[in-house]
Amino acid sequence: MLQVSYIRDNREQVLERLAVKNFKQTDLVDEVIKLDDNRRQTQNRLDNVSAEANAAAKQVGELMRSGKKEEAEVIKAKSGSWKEEIKQLGDELSQIEAELQQKIVLLPNLPHSSVPKGITPEENEVILENGEKPNLPEGALPHWELAAKYNLIDFELGVKITGAGFPVYKGKGAKLQRALIAFFLDEAEKAGYDERMLPLLVNEASGFGTGQLPDKEGQMYYVGVDNLYLIPTAEVPITNLYRDVILKADELPVMNCGYTPCFRREAGSYGAHVRGLNRLHQFDKVEIVQVVNPETSYDVLEQMSLHVQSLLQKLGLPYRVLRLCGGDMGFTSALTYDMETYSAAQGRWLEVSSVSNFETFQSNRLKLRFRNAEGKTQLPHTLNGSALALPRIVATLLENNQTAEGIKIPEALVPYTKFEWIN
RNA sequence: GGAGAGGUGUCUGAGUGGUCGAAAGAGCACGCCUGGAAAGUGUGUAUACAUCACAAGUGUAUCGAGGGUUCGAAUCCCUCCCUCUCCGCCA
Incomplete structure (x- = not known):
């Protein structure tokens, strides 16, 4: 399996090398890059929401311990919304990752520069x-x-x-x-x-x-x-x-x-x-x-x-x-x-x-x-x-x-x- | 195949709802000590992703795997996988 980071950084070269292997589904390369962009964005959003939720949960803990129950309840009440968002983004992310995986495994290895072009x-x-x-x-x-x-x-x-x-x-x-x-x-x-x-x-x-x-x-x-x-x-x-x-x-x-x-x-x-x-x-x-x-x-x-x-x-x-x-x-x-x-x-x-x-x-x-x-x-x-x-x-x-x-x-x-x- | 117990970092092993990526010890790495070594002593010691200069820092995830409960899970519940013990079968 090729590394996504390599494909991103060397798109032209990847296409060129795949041609030597007589590989036809070259659209996959751009699809992989696009999915990876999507993956990064989604992960970023998920991370941010998770960070918020983690901070809030921690705060609830502290408030509970110091006996400020009402304040804790206020934060608890707000939690429902990120919970949903986390779930949704998480699902989205795993779907994107699965799709990315599915595509990237279809790409063959890149041939070394000494490999002669040819089919038969x-x-x-x-x-x-x-x-x-x-x-x-x-x-x-x-x-x-x-x-x-x-x-x-x-x-x-x-x-x-x-x-x-x-x-x-x-x-x-x-x-x-x-x-x-x-x-x-x-x-x-x-x-x-x-x-x-x-x-x-x-x-x-x-x-x-x-x-x-x-x-x-x-x-x-x-x-x-x-x-x-x-x-x-x-x-x-x-x-x-x-x-x-x-x-x-x-x-x-x-x-x-x-x-x-x-x-x-x-x-x-x-x-x-x-x-x-x-x-x-x-x-x-x-x-x-x-x-x-x-x-x-x-x-x-x-x-x-x-x-x-x-x-x-x-x-x-x-x-x-x-x-x-x-x-x-x-x-x-x-x-x-x-x-x-x-x-x-x-x-x-x-x-x-x-x-x-x-x-x-x-x-x-x-x-x-x-x-x-x-x-x-x-x-x-x-x-x-x-x-x-x-x-x-x-x-x-x-x-x-x-x-x-x-x-x-x-x-x-x-x-x-x-x-x-x-x- | 049946019954029971259990799966935590390189290893041993603590942790039964919040301050836990995780005590303690061992190992390992580097340093101090030493003529050298042992002992002693100090520091460090997971991976991946994101942000980013593949730096530092920060965030997120991961305590067999997946799902659930909860504001919050290594800790509770469910399913699966694996290991060990006893029984059965057997080269």
């Missing part, structure tokens, strides 16, 4: 490509066929017990999942992240705090009887750990990581591109999150990007890094890098990580603050990234490492799988 994913900027695309042997298979051939994943069983998009991992397939999770967590810990193991269901306030609600309501599984949402990413519970918190300056940067399954409804996506592990309703992911001083956040973003890249390098996967264009960026992000690995048998790039700086967009919603050098509360910047999401890593790993003898496990992973080959 094709307009994302490739800023780096690394690693060799493998030359696959004759008759190389896509991962879903490899998964069947080596009995690693059973998609049909998942359909039986739950539905499409909920695979069952078996044998070495299951061990590979476990190995990747442990590997990613260990690497995150080495990079300085402190692990958390988190609830998989969150309440509405948490969904709002990180920006999934109300924007992406339909993307989350919802448990109505208890009014809880299944997390679409560990970002939600981890970042919300710091909701309503004022951090001390020396507590920054906060660095947390966590493994969780992630649940996404992905309504209406079917077809060849979502075959196999390409898009699932439930998948595993290790997430890294930082809460940092605004001055350092863009350096931290680079550092997080490098961490993700180091994982891909250690796994020996060819990858590229994209700087997302305004139109393809998430609602809450100011700058996002996507990491994609090359899936050789499918002949396409698959997104395996997304690293973003949210600046103060989330901290403002979360009421997450820190005490700065002057001892004042200030909104920190929040960042997060997948490090990494498993399914597409598994997909490229299987496809790119297939040989006539079987699938070769990357060396870095062998200590975790305790086997070198899937055959």
